[in-house]
Amino acid sequence: MPSILPIYLQNVQAPACNATDSPAVSPSGRTGRGQGEPMARAAAQDEGFDARPWVLLGPALLALLLLMVVPMAIIFVFTFYEYVDIAVDRPAFQFENWREFVEDRFYHYAIWQTLRIAAITTAVCALLGYVPAYFIANTTYRHKWLLMLLLILPFWVSFIIRQLSWVHVLGSQGIVNALLLWLGVIEQPLRLLYNEATVVMGLVHFLLPFMILNIYVSLEGIDRNLVSAARTLGCTGWQAFREVTLPLSLPGLAAGSLLCFVLAAGSYVTPLILGGPDDFLFGNLIFDTIMVELNWPMGATLSVVLLLLLGSLVAIYGRFMGLNRLYKSLN
Amino acid sequence: MRTWTLVRLFSLLVYLFMFTPIAIVVVLSFNDAQFGGFPIQGFSLRWFETLANNEPVVRAFRTSLLLGVLAAVIATTLGILASLALMRYDLPAKNFFNTLLISPVLVPETVLAVGLLLFMRWLEQPRSFALLLAGHVLIALPFVVLVVQARLVGIRKVYEDAARSLGANPVQAFFQITFPLLMPAVFAGLLFAFTISFDNITATLFWRPAGVETVPTQIFGMLRHSISPEINALGTVMIVITVGLPLLAGGLARAFVRGRT
Numbered sequence: 001m002p003s004i005l006p007i008y009l010q011n012v013q014a015p016a017c018n019a020t021d022s023p024a025v026s027p028s029g030r031t032g033r034g035q036g037e038p039m040a041r042a043a044a045q046d047e048g049f050d051a052r053p054w055v056l057l058g059p060a061l062l063a064l065l066l067l068m069v070v071p072m073a074i075i076f077v078f079t080f081y082e083y084v085d086i087a088v089d090r091p092a093f094q095f096e097n098w099r100e101f102v103e104d105r106f107y108h109y110a111i112w113q114t115l116r117i118a119a120i121t122t123a124v125c126a127l128l129g130y131v132p133a134y135f136i137a138n139t140t141y142r143h144k145w146l147l148m149l150l151l152i153l154p155f156w157v158s159f160i161i162r163q164l165s166w167v168h169v170l171g172s173q174g175i176v177n178a179l180l181l182w183l184g185v186i187e188q189p190l191r192l193l194y195n196e197a198t199v200v201m202g203l204v205h206f207l208l209p210f211m212i213l214n215i216y217v218s219l220e221g222i223d224r225n226l227v228s229a230a231r232t233l234g235c236t237g238w239q240a241f242r243e244v245t246l247p248l249s250l251p252g253l254a255a256g257s258l259l260c261f262v263l264a265a266g267s268y269v270t271p272l273i274l275g276g277p278d279d280f281l282f283g284n285l286i287f288d289t290i291m292v293e294l295n296w297p298m299g300a301t302l303s304v305v306l307l308l309l310l311g312s313l314v315a316i317y318g319r320f321m322g323l324n325r326l327y328k329s330l331n
Numbered sequence: 332m333r334t335w336t337l338v339r340l341f342s343l344l345v346y347l348f349m350f351t352p353i354a355i356v357v358v359l360s361f362n363d364a365q366f367g368g369f370p371i372q373g374f375s376l377r378w379f380e381t382l383a384n385n386e387p388v389v390r391a392f393r394t395s396l397l398l399g400v401l402a403a404v405i406a407t408t409l410g411i412l413a414s415l416a417l418m419r420y421d422l423p424a425k426n427f428f429n430t431l432l433i434s435p436v437l438v439p440e441t442v443l444a445v446g447l448l449l450f451m452r453w454l455e456q457p458r459s460f461a462l463l464l465a466g467h468v469l470i471a472l473p474f475v476v477l478v479v480q481a482r483l484v485g486i487r488k489v490y491e492d493a494a495r496s497l498g499a500n501p502v503q504a505f506f507q508i509t510f511p512l513l514m515p516a517v518f519a520g521l522l523f524a525f526t527i528s529f530d531n532i533t534a535t536l537f538w539r540p541a542g543v544e545t546v547p548t549q550i551f552g553m554l555r556h557s558i559s560p561e562i563n564a565l566g567t568v569m570i571v572i573t574v575g576l577p578l579l580a581g582g583l584a585r586a587f588v589r590g591r592t
Contacts, residue, residue, distance in 0.1 A: 057412070067447060068438070072438075132342040132346070166352055174369065177369075238334075262437075269536075314437050
């Protein structure tokens, strides 16, 4: 009897077999592949010949194939195309675009600048983000959910509104200048906006919740007894934090840092709103090359560079930490 | 104890850093002044009125709503079907498919945008609303998959099996058992996808056909001149929609679940 039970259950899960179990249901049941004998069908199912998951998965896979996989291949092909004139290119197999990228110092500088700004942004996010994450994880405040909600809320506020809101803080008519003028500290509005610092600040404002959430999740997963144990064994509070809590929260810090870095290095809208003419990121080069210069082969080449640059970071991270944590943190 | 006070103070400052600029936008949208910044010269709703009569803004709003709703419905449908396949069946290379479904978040959005754009060029198709919609579906899909899968883990297969053993066919079992249990995930997926689409600007600037504006690209265009009070009003409207809607839905869903059980 025990050996039959699993088989019975298996048959219940397999819809094709239902026809034999309860004929009343079969007319509305899908019989797409039900041609042979019921027994043969059951046997086929045991061997894993089930088409239904593929039917369910099919539309999403098709969408990804058409909207992402094939386009990525096309980008790659375009890097070998020949740029003739504005908005005109010729199918070819030559390395002129790659040569230009390798030889032109401007592109190297853009990569350096992008990595630098992304690194600064990530560091600031980590410094600013750790403490609130620690606070939320350890607070005994009754309405902890409110603190969590406030953390998620910025994700829902429009990105562009969040970015332009800084113009109201630091712009010539912003609150800081208005206050200083009113107090008589300054005669003329200070020029606080449109530099690298404000670009970093805009990016931090956009990315900080990602960092806090990631650190919070890993802090929340730490067994409280470990800290107590460390304290019992003679650690000071700071030592317990440094020896126990901090190392155990590093995975969250790593996941948050990766997200911040990749998202910062991939953005181009923030420098357009909060940066000056020199504060561009690699994404701005891509946007200008594709949308302004209409030089698609070069734009494709730059896109592949960005993809390889950030993709290798994700790959290295995935190799050591696994990508599952990252997915969880996006939820 | 003193350290903890510092931690609290620092956290408060970080929260202030997050919310003060947003609050300022909302406050300034009610400012009765000619310009978008300070000083505050009194309370007024006139900028909302101006906004409602601003033809391009209203058009952008309609575009964004339509785009958001369609993208949400399509992405959620695709996401739920795929999640069911991955969670309920033993597929070969399951991890590969899972990673593939979520991979669009790992590719920089700029690169996704360029890819789809060049694909259209390769097919010699002009940019269209359909391209924009397809792109938004692509960007929203991974998030829907993540939300739905998280929810699906909690719905044990036993319920379905029970229905099946009582004579329901797979379609009946799905619509009468799994789907109602899945409803919160469906709502969450729809909302999430809508918000992502409604808010997107990075890829939208690449994909939008000439002359078509969504609300974020419209705001972006208006920014070129200066920050007008209208932008603040539009920002407030957007905040009410993208924050108020999920909060309302969350509250309703909770009430709905409570009413049922």
